Amino acid sequence: MQHILSEAFPAMEQRYRANLLNCISGFKSLHLVGTINLNKQTNLAPFSQVMHIGADPALIGLLVRPHTVSRHTLENILETSVFTLNNVREDFLLQSHHTSARWDESEFKECRLTPWYSTRLTAPYVAEANVRIGLKLVETHTLKTNKTVLVVGAVQEIMFPRNCLMADGYLDMEKAGSLTSLGLDSYHHTQALARLSYAKPDRLPSLLQLDLVE
């Protein structure tokens, strides 16, 4: 086992430290965040710090780090109060990763991804994505320690492939083809191991087998 104390972090080369500390907290969800400003300029950026905040009311959080190219995302959300989350699949992974470069024009155009609009929100969705979430800004929190911003959004609508919903509400994101990410630049398929029963003290968890909604 390798053991590194925090005193060693400051002396590490910047990119090395960023890789190590981005990886250590494990696999993350991977989304393209779609926004638009008041001048109708669209923006698209990859985010891996997306979290489930609540189901009733339905809330999702997005962590926006300071001093990165993704600040357009935060500025646009603060201007228009809406944003979209779009899953990333293998067939447009290169284009998705490429949206993180510093582009002058919209990443949709520069990276050949297709904007799609619902009637519910002004923010653009990614047509290539097959799981999409539309959100409306609820609140933001700025961390004192490094000015990272937690954006909390209320879910306005969700879209997903018909063959992925199970009878108990479970969504098979693996079947949808959603990737997971690790660190700054690593992308992974997943392979289902088990769904386990609701944990109770009087018995060991058991495997769940559930029906697909036709």
Place this chain on the structure above:
Amino acid sequence: MQHILSEAFPAMEQRYRANLLNCISGFKSLHLVGTINLNKQTNLAPFSQVMHIGADPALIGLLVRPHTVSRHTLENILETSVFTLNNVREDFLLQSHHTSARWDESEFKECRLTPWYSTRLTAPYVAEANVRIGLKLVETHTLKTNKTVLVVGAVQEIMFPRNCLMADGYLDMEKAGSLTSLGLDSYHHTQALARLSYAKPDRLPSLLQLDLVE
């Protein structure tokens, strides 16, 4: 494509809605959070809302939902200011999932997981985990909308298997055997697809091939 508007959420059966909305935001990291109170009672609980907040200084966030059995985690962190994150692997997945039940005594004892202590922190680590992070409380933010608490911790130390570190600081969590989770009860292995080069406007991202640190 199935399209659900937010107006449909309140009428959904509670567990169905929880499954759907926990899944829709995608794969998450999976950790056992180890804490201890001032009476030396240990606690262990599974968390999937863990996020990278920064590398310099090294910060990790943990989202603690209100009104769940995991409130002991938050109470202990506020009491002692320290907590640990421990990765979950297939060989102790059942025990890890079982820690989410309502136990009277410490989940370490009830679920047959082994506490391990470093000299750095009073909070317990999980000996079965091979990726471990020790953290000290920096700040908390309580969301107005549903009282969820974002706990921000400063990384005090990290531990991981020797054969997982690449020359550029990338940690191969797949080789470490870390699982990823989806929704409330689904666990997945991962399969590496690609590491992609730092994105620049003048070229398409390319595959990275990097050396392992011996």
